[in-house]
């Protein structure tokens with residue numbers, strides 16, 4: 001979805017116009033991928049705009065920065081407040097949230113230490129990542145010919161810009177061959193994840209997902225789906241999974257901030273289950289969307305309201321409702 005080119009971007013403590021949010025071409029991050037970032041969403045709920053698991057996303061941002069020996073200028077709480085401020089400044093009801101911590105402009109060389117650690121926060125309005133249809137009908141994917149990073153090479157627990165070279169190769173190969181997405185294997189040949197989403201499989205009533213040692217990003221949607229599935233009484237197993245388990249799965253689906261919960265209907269042109277969204281996927285979608293749409297109680301404290309105390313008119317409710325927690 002194209003940018004609207006409007007609104008403000010938070011850069012190192014100041015709001016600047018979208019068009020003026022520029023960095024120098026000699027900035028370290030451009031040449032060496034020295035950035036860590038997050039992707040979160042703010043949803044319009046009947047009680048007002050609410051960020052989904054903002055605390056977990058901010059924690060992961062600081063974890064990623066720590067792995068790369070970057071010290072953001074602001075502490076976690078202050079930067080979380082800056083995220084909320086950016087949403088308020090842009091008056092979004094619902095949006096995508098992209099904080100990024102990166103090595104800026106000073107000198108060029110592999111050693112990033114001389115370069116400042118800069119931070120920016122972007123927010124923009126964004127719909128379904130793989131299209132609205134995908135959420136209901138599912139997507140056709142392939143196993144990627146690209147493998148996820150080997151252990152002790154690119155740390156996958158860090159959401160770093162550098163890791164997305166691998167993700168881009170997976171995505172481009174899939175798109176070039178007419179698929180929506182690619183699923184990469186780890187270096188042991190077990191299932192890992194998609195270019196920007198985690199993977200789940202359902203077989204004989206149990207739910208499986210690759211563990212964090214399978215070169216995955218530890219997704220926040222993944223952890224939420226595991227919690228919701230257990231709440232619904234499903235057995236969830238985090239274990240190394242052979243590629244072929246996917247072909248014989250009853251259901252498979254992707255999860256992530258961008259794709260939310262998207263069914264997979266075929267892999268390598270092999271139909272998964274009935275070739276459409278299965279009942280377990282649908283039950284989990286319902287449980288997930290009920291939380292983010294405010295239709296179910298927020299039992300796990302996953303929502304952070306953006307405009308506390310102010311009644312907000314949200315789409316679909318037809319009434320002004322209080323956002324007080």
Ligand SMILES: Cc1ncc(COP(=O)(O)O)c(C=O)c1O
Pocket residue numbers: 039167193194195196197198216217218219220221222255256257258
């Ligand atoms: C490589 C990769 N895996 C998984 C995910 C899903 O993570 P989350 O649910 O935290 O968005 C993402 C999205 O950020 C990703 O880029």
